[in-house]
Amino acid sequence: MPDGLGAPAAGPADGSTSSGPGRVLVALYGTFALAAGARAAVQLATQFDEAPLAYLLSAFSAVVYLVATIGLARGGRSGRRTAVVACLVELAGVLVVGTLSLADRQAFPDATVWSGFGQGYGFIPLVLPVLGLLWLRQLSELDRDAATGDPAPPA
Amino acid sequence: MSPLLVVAATVAAVIVVVLGLLSTVLRRRTGLAHLVAAGVLQAVLLVQFVLVVVALVGGERPPETATFLAYLVSVVLVPVAGVLWSRSEPTRWAGTVLAVAGAVVGVMVWRLLQLWEATGA
Numbered sequence: 001m002p003d004g005l006g007a008p009a010a011g012p013a014d015g016s017t018s019s020g021p022g023r024v025l026v027a028l029y030g031t032f033a034l035a036a037g038a039r040a041a042v043q044l045a046t047q048f049d050e051a052p053l054a055y056l057l058s059a060f061s062a063v064v065y066l067v068a069t070i071g072l073a074r075g076g077r078s079g080r081r082t083a084v085v086a087c088l089v090e091l092a093g094v095l096v097v098g099t100l101s102l103a104d105r106q107a108f109p110d111a112t113v114w115s116g117f118g119q120g121y122g123f124i125p126l127v128l129p130v131l132g133l134l135w136l137r138q139l140s141e142l143d144r145d146a147a148t149g150d151p152a153p154p155a
Numbered sequence: 156m157s158p159l160l161v162v163a164a165t166v167a168a169v170i171v172v173v174l175g176l177l178s179t180v181l182r183r184r185t186g187l188a189h190l191v192a193a194g195v196l197q198a199v200l201l202v203q204f205v206l207v208v209v210a211l212v213g214g215e216r217p218p219e220t221a222t223f224l225a226y227l228v229s230v231v232l233v234p235v236a237g238v239l240w241s242r243s244e245p246t247r248w249a250g251t252v253l254a255v256a257g258a259v260v261g262v263m264v265w266r267l268l269q270l271w272e273a274t275g276a
Contacts, residue, residue, distance in 0.1 A: 006178050006186030009247035020246045027240065027255045038225050046221070 017075035017083065017139065025132055029069040032121075032128065036113045037062035057097060057112045061125075064090050068132065084136050091129035094118055098126070156210070156271040160203045161264045167196035168261035171234070175241070175254030182247045189253055190238065196260060197234045203264075204231050207271070223270045230263045 018026055040058035048055055064086050071083030098117035111120050118125030171192045178185055207227060217223040237256020241249040 004186050004188035005181060006184040006189065009182050009184050009249070010245040019244065020248050023240070023244050024248050024251045024255060027252050031255070031259055042222050
C-alpha cells in the first residue's frame with residue numbers, strides 16, 4: 001500500500017446508523033454498555049448490601065447503553081426510534097443522577113457511571129446522548145430531504 | 156505488572172489515537188501506519204498479559220480479582236476489535252473508530268495497574 005495513512009475515504013455515509021459517524025457512536029455505546037454492565041454485575045454479585053441504589057442504577061444504565069447500542073447498530077426505522085428513546089432516557093438519567101449525586105452525597109456512597117454528570121468517565125456519559133440525538137436527527141433530516149427530492153446538504 | 160509496560164502501552168495507544176484522528180481529518184480510511192501502530196500496541200499488551208498470568212500462577216492475587224481478570228482479558232481484545240471494525244468502514248470515520256479503541260486501551264491499562272497495585276495495600 002503506497003499510502004500509509006490509508007486510501008481516500010468514500011463519501012458521506014448513506015442513511016445507515018451503523019456506518020460513518022454512527023459507527024463511532026456504536027463503538028462508544030458498546031464500550032459503555034460493556035463497562036457499565038461488567039461493573040454492575042460485579043457490584044451486584046459481591047457487595048449489593050453496601051449501596052443498593054447506586055448498584056441498581058449502574059445496572060439500569062448498562063441496560064440503557066445496551067439498548068442504544070443495539071438500536072444504532074440495527075438501524076432502520078424501529079432501530080432509530082429505539083435509539084432515540086434510549087438516548088433520551090440516558091440524558092435524563094445523567095442529568096437527574098448527576099444533580100442528585102452532588103446534592104445528596106449520602107444517597108450515592110459509591111459512584112455510578114452517571115454520578116457527578118459522568119465525571120469519573122471523562123464526562124463522556126453526558127456528551128454521548130447529545131451526540132447520539134444530534135446524529136439521529138441529522139439522519140432523519142437526510143431522509144426527509146431524500147423523500148422530497150432535495151439534494152442532501154454536504155455532510 | 157510492570158509500570159514501564161503500562162507507559163509503553165499508553166504511548167502506543169496515544170499514537171493509535173493520533174493516527175486514527177489524523178486520517179479522519181485528512182478524509183482517509185485507515186492504512187498501513189494504523190496497522191503497524193495497533194500491532195505494536197497489541198504486542199505490548201500481550202507481553203503484559205503473559206507477565207501478569209505468570210504472576211497470577213505464581214500466587215499473586217489483586218484484591219478485586221474478578222474485576223481485574225475482566226479488564227485483563229478485555230484489554231487484549233480491544234485493539235483487534237478496533238482494527239477489524241475500522242478496516243470494514245469505508246468512510247473517513249474509520250480512523251475515529253480506531254482512535255476510540257486506542258483511547259479505551261489507554262484508560263484500561265491504567266485502571267488495570269491501579270487494581271494490581273492495590274495488592275500491596
